[in-house]
Amino acid sequence: MAETPRWAAEQFWKKVAIWVTAVSFLVLIVLTFDSLSKTSAGTSRVPSYSVINKHIGYTFDDRLNRYQPVIGQDEPLFNEVLSEAAAEHLVTLGKKTIQAKNCMNCHTLLGNGAYYAPDLTKAWLDPAWGDEKTREGLMLAFLQDPEANARTYGTGRKMPKLGITEAEARGIVAFLKWMSSIDTNGFPHNFKTAEEE
Numbered sequence: 001m002a003e004t005p006r007w008a009a010e011q012f013w014k015k016v017a018i019w020v021t022a023v024s025f026l027v028l029i030v031l032t033f034d035s036l037s038k039t040s041a042g043t044s045r046v047p048s049y050s051v052i053n054k055h056i057g058y059t060f061d062d063r064l065n066r067y068q069p070v071i072g073q074d075e076p077l078f079n080e081v082l083s084e085a086a087a088e089h090l091v092t093l094g095k096k097t098i099q100a101k102n103c104m105n106c107h108t109l110l111g112n113g114a115y116y117a118p119d120l121t122k123a124w125l126d127p128a129w130g131d132e133k134t135r136e137g138l139m140l141a142f143l144q145d146p147e148a149n150a151r152t153y154g155t156g157r158k159m160p161k162l163g164i165t166e167a168e169a170r171g172i173v174a175f176l177k178w179m180s181s182i183d184t185n186g187f188p189h190n191f192k193t194a195e196e197e
């Protein structure tokens, strides 16, 4: 009787399965740390939280052929310069409120979520908030009572009142400002700021 070739033996495929699983597991660990190092605040594409003390612009980069956030001169949010820790605290309050109120049920953030309402990644830079000086106030008012401050350009859709306190709204505005400073490779495509129109 001819001997079973090595590649046809059950033992061989068991070993292959163990090796493939082990190597994939290692690759997954490496990729996890690699992603964390690129998506944590304070890295090249994701600014640290104290960026909310600065002006955030959005200009078209001819070389990259896409819009890029540009961090400019001092422009503290709510006229108060925050330390890195205080800024992180405020942005975290915003993030937790956004999670607690499930904004992703209607909106997308960095592309994740639902498609009923606009993506919020660059909402801070939305020209509809008008003048940069009025923006903070309009956002605070809108978040606390969207019905009374409805914007609904063209869509006819309205955001419901979600019982957000002023402190929580300030956190959300800080979160939105910080998120707008993230270099998202031009996402969302076709988003334009007032300066660009």
Ligand code: HEC
Residues within 6 Å of the ligand: 097, 098, 101, 102, 103, 104, 105, 106, 107, 116, 117, 118, 119, 120, 123, 124, 126, 128, 143, 146, 149, 150, 151, 152, 153, 157, 158, 159, 160, 162, 164, 172
């Ligand atoms: C039931 C759906 C719904 C939920 C939940 C919801 N929104 Fe909205 N939101 C909308 C709609 C619809 C609009 C657009 C209408 C408008 O602007 O008046 C909007 C508009 C906005 C805008 C203006 C967007 C821009 O481009 O400038 C912001 C900011 C915003 N929502 C933030 C939030 C936050 C933060 C939460 C969670 C606390 C939230 N929304 C939860 C439906 C929702």
